[in-house]
Amino acid sequence: MPPRFLELGEMRRSQVVTTFGPGAVVDFRAGGRGGAPVSVVAAGLDAWDESAGQDGQDGLNHPQVINEPRLQDVLGVDGFRLPPAVPADEDGRYTLPQRLVGVRFPQWLRCPGCRVLRRADDWSADPGDPALYCGECSHRTPRRAHVVPVRFVTACRRGHLDEFPWHVWVRHRPGCANPDGPLRLTPTGPGLAGLLLGCPACGAERSLDGCFSGKAFPGLSCRGRRPWLGDEEACSEEPRALLRGATNV
């Protein structure tokens, strides 16, 4: 499935090489007053052309190409591109800020009100606004009850990035009618042991205690996902749970 891009905030061009480089997990706020947290992976270089390219100016055909032959030899590439999106003014200066293009990640978000945990597509959204909200809880408050991206993701040593395997972790009871739907994540005490994941259909419950250990997901192998490119490749590494905002991500 091709990634669906979100147009995010403005940034300085230098940040595209550092903090917001392709594959970086980026937090920002959207949704007007107060804002709602949105988490994305900065999209790969192809997205630059898809979101801002002009015909015949893809990749290295773009006017904003820089050539540096010795560095190209070292890296085995044919040239370098400035982050696009804003054309130069008459004097050739790029004065306007850039826009970051990202792919929503993780796809699982949680409502702080009802504690329901479900995928982005299953939450409510206003057109053009990447902030998502809980329809149920919004009926009870004067403002949108925004939902929050989960803090838990997985990655493997080869650099693939994926969702936390919520349905594997909860261990449904046999015959559960909700093998892939909404779950519930409820804080009951401090730390991981106090975070209780539950299935409303079969009643299975399990805390997140131990999810960061090396053997947390026996039998589960990495799906090779690269959300910033919208593809996957074969991989036999074991996925490890990580915190979304951690530097090792």
Ligand SMILES: [Zn+2]
């Ligand atoms: Zn809710």
Ligand SMILES: [Zn+2]
């Ligand atoms: Zn269940």
Ligand SMILES: [Zn+2]
């Ligand atoms: Zn992998």
